[in-house]
Amino acid sequence: MKTECPPEQLEFDNVGRRKLVAAFDGEHISSDGGLALLHRRDQRFGLLRKFAECFKDLRKPELIEHTVEELVRQRVFGIACGYEDVVDHETLRNDPLLAAVVGKSEPQRQPLASPSTLNRLELTPADATAQARYRKVVYDSQAIENFFVDAFLDAHPVPLREVVLDLDATDDPIHGTQEGRFFHGYYGNSCYLPLYLFAGNFLLCARLRTQA
Incomplete structure (x- = not known):
């Protein structure tokens, strides 16, 4: 018995100005199609945007390649897909679907953050200052605690x-x-x-x- 795949594309919500579809004829593909559904839920409730607001960015604006929200989205979506280790992003940073839901408009020319960059997000001490050499994205522990409670109440x-x-x-x-x-x-x-x-x-x- 011959199996035939339907030629139709599966359409999802747009990501910015880009149209997001699932097809069966791509060359540079992603194996984590569930990201489209996670992105749709996040767009509805804005949880990752609110979570990113719990961090203070002390980096020089002219040197920023990945915003705090992009870093947060990359890390959280990666964990949601089962990639708990930061080192996994050495490969994931070139995933086209992950790049799309993170917010990169041209993933082929704008790879996602490397493991070392994500480490700076996670390992920056709470008392870090703008004079720190590398780790300058500071978390606000009280804001993070409030975020979880607020998300519960908003639900x-x-x-x-x-x-x-x-x-x-x-x-x-x-x-x-x-x-x-x-x-x-x-x-x-x-x-x-x-x-x-x-x-x-x-x-x-x-x-x-x-x-x-």
């Missing part, structure tokens, strides 16, 4: 009569010499043991603890 147009909070800890195994690691006897390995605060399916807070 309920009608105020909830009751909110039940659930606190739980989950081990995150460590396979290197990361700062803050410790050995946990119950899990039998070196790990982080973050404490999570949930309201139903919504994550409201995550606290990294360095000891059991």
Whole structure:
């Protein structure tokens, strides 16, 4: 029995001025088609734009190649597709669909951020200043905490009569010499043991603890 693929294209919402479609005749392709759906949801609620506002950019404007929002979108979309390690972006930075949903208008000429650039986003200390040599994108921990709570409240147009909070800890195994690691006897390995605060399916807070 011969299988025939339909010639029609699958159309999604536009990304800026670019038309986003799924076809079966492309050469430079992406294997993460779910990004189109994630992008559509993000466009509706603007979560990543709001999350990017929790960072302060101390870089010189004339030297910026990747905006904070682009860096945040690249990292979050990558994690959502199962690429937890920053090193994965050495290849992902050339993915045409990821570039489109991040906001690059010409992905062939404008590759996404490299792993070293994304590291600067994630590892910049909270007290960094504009005089720092490399790490100048500073996170605001209080703003990030407020972001999770605000997202939870915005998801309920009608105020909830009751909110039940659930606190739980989950081990995150460590396979290197990361700062803050410790050995946990119950899990039998070196790990982080973050404490999570949930309201139903919504994550409201995550606290990294360095000891059991």
